[in-house]
Amino acid sequence: MIVRIATEGQYHLPDEDSQRLNDLDNQAVEAVEAGDEDRFLQLFQEMLDLVRRDGTPVGDDELEESDVILPPPDTTLAEAAHEFTGDGLIPD
Amino acid sequence: MAGMGGRMSTVIKAKINKLLDKAEDPSETLEYSYQKQMELLQNVKKGIADVVTSKKRLQLQQQKLEQQVVKLDTQARQALAQNREDLARTALERKQFAQTELQSLDQQVAELETQQAQLIDKEQKLRSKLEQFRTKKEVIKAQYSAAEAQVKISEAATGVGEEMADVGLAMQRAQDKTEAMRARAGAMEELEAAGAFDDNLQLGSGGDDIDRQLHELTSQSAVDDDLAKMKAELGQSSAPEPGQLGAGEESAPSGERPA
Numbered sequence: 001m002i003v004r005i006a007t008e009g010q011y012h013l014p015d016e017d018s019q020r021l022n023d024l025d026n027q028a029v030e031a032v033e034a035g036d037e038d039r040f041l042q043l044f045q046e047m048l049d050l051v052r053r054d055g056t057p058v059g060d061d062e063l064e065e066s067d068v069i070l071p072p073p074d075t076t077l078a079e080a081a082h083e084f085t086g087d088g089l090i091p092d
Numbered sequence: 093m094a095g096m097g098g099r100m101s102t103v104i105k106a107k108i109n110k111l112l113d114k115a116e117d118p119s120e121t122l123e124y125s126y127q128k129q130m131e132l133l134q135n136v137k138k139g140i141a142d143v144v145t146s147k148k149r150l151q152l153q154q155q156k157l158e159q160q161v162v163k164l165d166t167q168a169r170q171a172l173a174q175n176r177e178d179l180a181r182t183a184l185e186r187k188q189f190a191q192t193e194l195q196s197l198d199q200q201v202a203e204l205e206t207q208q209a210q211l212i213d214k215e216q217k218l219r220s221k222l223e224q225f226r227t228k229k230e231v232i233k234a235q236y237s238a239a240e241a242q243v244k245i246s247e248a249a250t251g252v253g254e255e256m257a258d259v260g261l262a263m264q265r266a267q268d269k270t271e272a273m274r275a276r277a278g279a280m281e282e283l284e285a286a287g288a289f290d291d292n293l294q295l296g297s298g299g300d301d302i303d304r305q306l307h308e309l310t311s312q313s314a315v316d317d318d319l320a321k322m323k324a325e326l327g328q329s330s331a332p333e334p335g336q337l338g339a340g341e342e343s344a345p346s347g348e349r350p351a
Contacts, residue, residue: 004254006104007262008217009224021101029099044100060227063251069105072265084099 002058003051004066008073011055021047021068029084037077044080048073122229125256129222132263136218139270140211146277147204150197153284157194161187172322184318188311200280207273214266225259228252 001018004010013021024047031040047070058064071080164187171179232252 004258006258007221007265009221025100060224061231063228063231063255065251065254066105068101069254071100071104072261074265080100084103 001067002064003055003068003070005048005051005070006072010058010064010066011051012058013051013055013068017050017054018068021050024050028080032077032080032084035077035081040077040080044071044075122232122252122256125260126222126226126229129225129259129263132267133215133218133222136211136215136263136266136270139267139274140208140215142274143204143208143211143277146281147201147208149281150201150204150284154194154197154201157190157197160190161194164190168318169322169326172319172326177319180319180322181315184315185311187318188314192311197284200284204277204280207277211270211273214269218262218266221259221262225255228255 001013001015002010003013003021024043028040028043028047031043051070071083164183168180168183168187171177171183229252
């Protein structure tokens with residue numbers, strides 16, 4: 001599958017990583033909801049690391065839609081809280 | 093597709109897709125978008141230049157203060173050599189103020205330096221991202237002219253549209269950050285220009301009464317220390333034994349201390 005790290009770029013990621021990424025994502029949102037900044041940053045970093053480590057960058061001449069898009073790497077807890085909790089949240 | 097139900101990625105993807113819907117025919121907007129992003133990149137560069145300018149002004153102020161400290165120190169020595177302890181004390185008090193202000197300036201300059209480095213890093217990343225976008229743009233333009241590849245085109249259009257939206261997002265974040273840094277650098281400069289640091293110093297940096305008194309106490313004892321040191325160097329020793337400075341704080345002696 002193709003994963004984009006927003007503002008950074010796209011990666012081809014083995015499908016096996018999908019579940020792990022999904023778990024981390026959900027845990028990260030839980031951390032955001034709990035207002036636990038350290039935990040959020042750690043989980044989010046794990047997601048980024050996973051994609052950068054297991055993924056291979058999509059070439060500049062490849063035009064593909066991403067299956068998954070992660071937030072920009074410098075996303076703060078405050079930004080995440082604004083985007084991913086409260087009103088307007090897309091239900092699970 | 094392997095089901096990603098994670099919230100962060102779902103929300104972000106929805107956002108990007110929303111941006112994407114706004115873009116109509118990518119081939120028409122591609123060139124415009126690229127030009128636009130290049131212009132925006134210039135804004136980020138200008139932001140860096142502004143931060144550098146602020147930093148330079150503060151550095152000039154730093155130099156002036158450093159000279160001031162040296163000058164006041166010399167003046168205190170001269171006054172003391174001529175037995176004008178009152179003058180020496182005033183000079184040393186001013187020197188204390190200047191030194192405190194200098195410390196605060198050092199911090200500001202260091203902060204601006206960090207900001208500058210961050211902005212430069214951002215600018216470089218943006219530049220390489222734009223370069224990537226330029227390549228993708230050429231690819232899709234080439235595909236558009238090959239009319240038979242209709243299906244591939246719409247897929248590619250989504251891909252490039254996403255890229256366009258992502259470049260836009262990267263640019264927007266860099267700009268927000270640049271604006272914030274530029275504003276802070278400007279504010280530091282204005283504060284300095286308005287002499288707010290001076291006022292703060294005279295009020296004691298916190299401005300409340302306890303802060304002020306504490307500040308006066310510490311700067312007073314620093315002045316006493318300086319004075320004692322200078323006297324010792326000038327061989328006028330009236331200095332109490334080390335460690336006993338506290339005893340006579342109010343009237344660090346103008347004459348000899350009675351034996």
